[in-house]
Amino acid sequence: MEKVSSQSSLAFICNPAGQVLILREGAKFAAAPAAPCWDVPGGRIKPGETMADCLRQRVFEETGYTLVDTPAEPFMRQTYTFTEGGKFWEVEGQCFILPVAGLDVRLGPTHDQFLWVDPYAHADHALFPNLHAVFAAYLQHQKKAWE
Numbered sequence: 001m002e003k004v005s006s007q008s009s010l011a012f013i014c015n016p017a018g019q020v021l022i023l024r025e026g027a028k029f030a031a032a033p034a035a036p037c038w039d040v041p042g043g044r045i046k047p048g049e050t051m052a053d054c055l056r057q058r059v060f061e062e063t064g065y066t067l068v069d070t071p072a073e074p075f076m077r078q079t080y081t082f083t084e085g086g087k088f089w090e091v092e093g094q095c096f097i098l099p100v101a102g103l104d105v106r107l108g109p110t111h112d113q114f115l116w117v118d119p120y121a122h123a124d125h126a127l128f129p130n131l132h133a134v135f136a137a138y139l140q141h142q143k144k145a146w147e
Contacts, residue, residue: 009055010042010095019116026112064106071096076137080130
């Protein structure tokens with residue numbers, strides 16, 4: 001099996017109440033391991049894109065939000081693996097916190113539902129497996145910010 005390495009951006013979009021936006025993968029999402037599965041906005045970097053370009057583009061495509069600024073540093077880096085299309089993927093994900101003022105979400109074609117969730121209740125949702133560690137890192141990051 002061919003091994004492919006890639007990078008991805010993950011957006012922890014937070015509303016003023018401290019909730020995080022999650023999106024349910026729809027039937028049009030070919031790579032979904034099982035339906036329904038919840039994810040955060042983001043995706044793999046395409047050739048010629050920077051991490052900031054990827055973050056802006058995926059957030060807009062998946063939520064309708066237009067990012068003016070992107071964070072300089074991720075709150076977490078995570079390597080995860082999966083098999084797709086007969087290839088073994090190893091992806092370095094960079095996770096960014098993106099606060100938003102509004103709650104209006106416009107879903108793109110690969111998602112069929114969204115939820116604003118309490119980050120402490122992330123285990124109550126059928127997330128992609130790698131996201132539970134990301135939520136834990138997010139909560140740790142927020143705890144440090146509050147101290």
